[in-house]
Amino acid sequence: MTAPVPSNPYDAVVVGGGPAGLQAALTLGRMHRRTLLLDSGEYRNAPAEHLHNFVTRDGTPPAEFRAAARAELAAYATVTVRETAASAVVQDGAGFRVELGAGGAHGPETLAARAMVLATGMRDTLPAIPGLEPLFGTVAAVCPYCHGHELSGKHVAVLGSGPHVARVAFLLERIASRLTVLTDGAGLEPGIRAQLDGAEVAVRPEPVKELSRSATGATVSFAEGPDEEVGGVFVAAGFAQRAPFAEQLGLRMLASGAAEIDAMGRTSVPGVFAAGDMAHTAALPMPMASVLTAASSGLVAAAALDGDLLASDHPN
Numbered sequence: 001m002t003a004p005v006p007s008n009p010y011d012a013v014v015v016g017g018g019p020a021g022l023q024a025a026l027t028l029g030r031m032h033r034r035t036l037l038l039d040s041g042e043y044r045n046a047p048a049e050h051l052h053n054f055v056t057r058d059g060t061p062p063a064e065f066r067a068a069a070r071a072e073l074a075a076y077a078t079v080t081v082r083e084t085a086a087s088a089v090v091q092d093g094a095g096f097r098v099e100l101g102a103g104g105a106h107g108p109e110t111l112a113a114r115a116m117v118l119a120t121g122m123r124d125t126l127p128a129i130p131g132l133e134p135l136f137g138t139v140a141a142v143c144p145y146c147h148g149h150e151l152s153g154k155h156v157a158v159l160g161s162g163p164h165v166a167r168v169a170f171l172l173e174r175i176a177s178r179l180t181v182l183t184d185g186a187g188l189e190p191g192i193r194a195q196l197d198g199a200e201v202a203v204r205p206e207p208v209k210e211l212s213r214s215a216t217g218a219t220v221s222f223a224e225g226p227d228e229e230v231g232g233v234f235v236a237a238g239f240a241q242r243a244p245f246a247e248q249l250g251l252r253m254l255a256s257g258a259a260e261i262d263a264m265g266r267t268s269v270p271g272v273f274a275a276g277d278m279a280h281t282a283a284l285p286m287p288m289a290s291v292l293t294a295a296s297s298g299l300v301a302a303a304a305l306d307g308d309l310l311a312s313d314h315p316n
């Protein structure tokens with residue numbers, strides 16, 4: 001069943017209620033743009049107890065951050081927030097059709113938008129180590145800038161065998177009391193051993209059998225040899241687009257798996273802007289995944305969208 005497309009399009013539909021989408025909606029609301037924010041409730045930092053490295057918000061629980069942002073949005077009459085997933089975004093003339101959810105008893109709901117902000121984030125894939133997933137976001141982390149300081153003076157493990165291992169270990173050198181690389185049965189890549197030899201980093205080459213929560217962090221058990229007691233473990237996660245819209249719209253993509261944007265958040269498809277972890281400029285090797293940079297890119301994309309609608313409504 002195809003739902004009728006309403007004739008009064010939103011100025012912008014923002015898909016995503018993380019920091020990028022919330023900030024984009026705030027900027028659009030402040031300019032009295034008729035804006036709809038859609039949020040399916042799947043946030044990248046959901047497993048984390050606190051967010052760090054955001055001035056004025058260091059140590060805030062992520063849910064508290066989002067609740068404060070929602071409360072601020074409520075003051076803007078032209079912004080509507082719906083806790084609903086979008087299922088498709090389709091180009092329709094000069095604008096877009098946005099399909100919501102699975103439809104339910106009344107069939108699918110379709111909305112119209114003059115322009116889109118995609119802020120749907122990325123989904124992480126963890127190494128397949130038993131016990132790792134329940135520790136992710138608390139004892140196990142990816143980013144030393146977000147979660148390193150909390151491990152001050154503790155024994156910290158770095159899981160992996162590629163170049164990221166040396167980089168993460170060196171980032172944590174001033175913070176941890178002791179560092180151990182867990183190669184999980186793989187040989188360290190050439191050059192990494194020599195790099196680590198120059199630093200006080202231990203290497204445990206045995207396959208990791210399991211990680212389990214302990215009173216002071218985690219216990220790492222191996223296929224053979226003694227356990228290691230650590231305060232935290234850093235891992236390298238893979239990541240991919242959480243939502244299908246970049247692909248549906250045929251956006252130009254980068255090697256990182258993110259959509260390509262220009263400095264103003266414009267994607268390769270006119271009228272589609274992107275912000276947050278799902279997009280970055282070609283000058284960067286990967287998204288600068290952080291709450292502050294996501295929010296900042298949401299502001300930039302929303303301002304560019306507002307400017308482009310203005311230019312279209314008031315041509316020279």
Ligand SMILES: Cc1cc2nc3c(=O)[nH]c(=O)nc-3n(C[C@H](O)[C@H](O)[C@H](O)COP(=O)(O)OP(=O)(O)OC[C@H]3O[C@@H](n4cnc5c(N)ncnc54)[C@H](O)[C@@H]3O)c2cc1C
Pocket residue numbers: 015016017018019020021038039040041042043044045046047048050051052053054084085086087119120121122124136137146147242243275276277278288289290291292294
């Ligand atoms: C464990 C962990 C801890 C982290 N800790 C920190 C930290 O301490 N400090 C820091 O700065 N950064 C931290 N980060 C990184 C930070 O979480 C991200 O950079 C940031 O959340 C990116 O914001 P975003 O808005 O792009 O995406 P997200 O926050 O992931 O939000 C994506 C939004 O899109 C919505 N969405 C997706 N698909 C659909 C759909 N089909 N329909 C409707 N809505 C949809 C989701 O529901 C969600 O609302 C952490 C990341 C992880 C994994």
